[in-house]
Amino acid sequence: MSGPVIVGGGPAGAAAAIGLARAGVRPRLLERDRVVGEKVCGEFLAEDAARHLDGLGVDLPSLGAVPLRRALFGAGRAQAEMRLPFAAWSLPRAVLDAALLQAAEEAGATVERGVSVAAVQSCGTDWELRIAGGETRVAPSLILATGKHELRGVQRSASGGALGLKLILAGDVPADAVAVLACSGGYAGLQPRAGGGANLCAALDSRAPGVAEAARSAAALVAHVAAGSALAARLLAGLRAEASRPMAVARVPYGFLHRGDGPFRVGDQAAVIPSFCGDGVAMALLSGLRAAEACRRGASPALHHAGFAASVAGGMRMAGVVASLVRHAPRLMVGGVAWLPGIAGAVARRTRLG
Ligand SMILES: Cc1cc2nc3c(=O)[nH]c(=O)nc-3n(C[C@H](O)[C@H](O)[C@H](O)COP(=O)(O)OP(=O)(O)OC[C@H]3O[C@@H](n4cnc5c(N)ncnc54)[C@H](O)[C@@H]3O)c2cc1C
Known part of the structure; x- marks a missing residue:
């Protein structure tokens, strides 16, 4: 193969492919799924993700994304509401990822x-790829965009104990709000889905009581989240799970930031921002575009990774502080939103990657 190869066709891989193709380089993107499917994700997209998507030729409103204007917070009997201090949307990942791959093909990527x-x-200055089934391919440069999946030979040096769970629910939730619901072991986000129903997505400590059962059964996950707050109990009453068990991803290494050599790493292979702030997709798009530019210039991956890490470390730290507040002091967080909405809005803004 003569051009760069990208392994993985999520937002990071697709953004890298579009960036390279637009610069006149012909990348080849290898994606293991034949059909784009659902992913464990809260599906919350803020204006920074929207801006990158717009630049990549993906328009959220025309894909049917649901605009979100409010955030509701619940912990125990406490609850609060605030206007989101930035534009935000909800869009199923299957729709988003398919649109990005189509944009990559239209830009000229294979x-x-x-x-x-x-x-x-x-091998020397090249990379040798072993394809499942036995074929071997050689690429002059490699962009690793496999998300949370490790690839033999180039595993991340990451560790973490968070468990991500996702459940699609039928029924009605507030049409313009994301709800942040504290529960044992962490928190869940609940928001409307384009086309109806809701997405419930939780980031939990896998060792917390009740979490193992929640990972095995949709009813147990709904009950686990509903037990955490009066708001959750009210919002989840009457919603029906569309599957018998949630989708799950284990050992999410929140706070991971890659520094070092090897292939170019993008998306979750480069940095895993605490999911509470809904910035993972924005991070994936930004890292894909930056790596495409570095790869096109022939820059060293180590230098590129150092520069990228420095540019996102501040936003990652702030997202970590907010996520840890929700996890460890949820009532304080709800009180802060209720009594100091201006400060809560300013903090929420600071978590954006820009
Ligand atoms: C619980 C939870 C909630 C989240 N909520 C949000 C949110 O609300 N908003 C937000 O912006 N972000 C959220 N995130 C983060 C977001 O989902 C990720 O940051 C984002 O998906 C990373 O994109 P990516 O392209 O790096 O990886 P992915 O989207 O995971 O894509 C990787 C792709 O690589 C492919 N692949 C993997 N291995 C191979 C292989 N060996 N060969 C070929 N292909 C391969 C996969 O099939 C997949 O398509 C959340 C994450 C979690 C865990």
């Missing part, structure tokens, strides 16, 4: 679906 890379290794 997208191969149903190609799973089993392992990679460096």
Whole structure:
């Protein structure tokens, strides 16, 4: 293969492919899924993600994204509401990721679906990719965009104990609000989905009481979140799970930031921002675009990673502080939103990556 190869076709891989293709380089993107499916994600997109998407040719309103204007907070009997201090939307990941891959193809990238890379290794200045099924390919440069999935030969040096769970629910929730619901072991986000129903997505400590059961059963997850606050109990009453068990992703290494050499890393392979602030997709798009530019210039991955890490470290830290407040002092957080909405809004703004 003569051009750069991107492994993984989520937002990060697609953004890198579009960036390279627009610069006149012909990248090849390998995605293991034949059909784009759902992913464990809160599906909250703020204006920074929207701005990058717009630049990549993906328009949220025309994909049917639901505008979100308010945030509701619940912990125990306490609850509060604030106007979101930035524009935000809800859009199913299956819709978003399909639109990005289509934009990558339209920009001139070759997208191969149903190609799973089993392992990679460096050989001289090239990269050798072993494809599941036995084929071997060689690429002059490699962009690793496999998200939370580790690839043999180039695993992240990341560790973490968070468990991500996602459940699609049928029924009605407030049409313009994201709800942040504290519960044992962490918190969940609940928001409307384009086309109806709601997305319930939780980031939990896998060792907390009740979390193992919540990971195995939709009814147990709904009961676990509903037990955490009066607001959750009210919002979840009457909603019906569309599957018998939630989608799950284990050992999410919140706060991970890659520094070092190897292939270019983008998205969750480069940085995992605490999910509470809904900035993971924005981070993925930004990192994909920046890596595409560095790859096109022939820059060293180590230098690129150092520069990228420095530019996002501040936003990551602030997101970590807010996520830890929700996790460890949820009532304080709800009180802060209720009594000091101006300060809560300013803090929420500071978590944006810009
Ligand atoms: C609980 C939770 C809630 C979240 N909520 C939000 C939110 O509300 N808003 C937000 O912006 N972010 C959120 N995030 C973060 C967001 O989901 C991720 O940051 C984002 O998906 C990262 O994009 P990516 O392109 O790096 O990886 P992914 O989206 O995971 O894409 C990786 C792709 O690589 C493919 N792949 C993997 N391995 C291989 C292989 N070996 N060969 C070929 N292809 C491969 C996969 O099939 C996949 O399509 C949340 C995360 C969690 C865990």
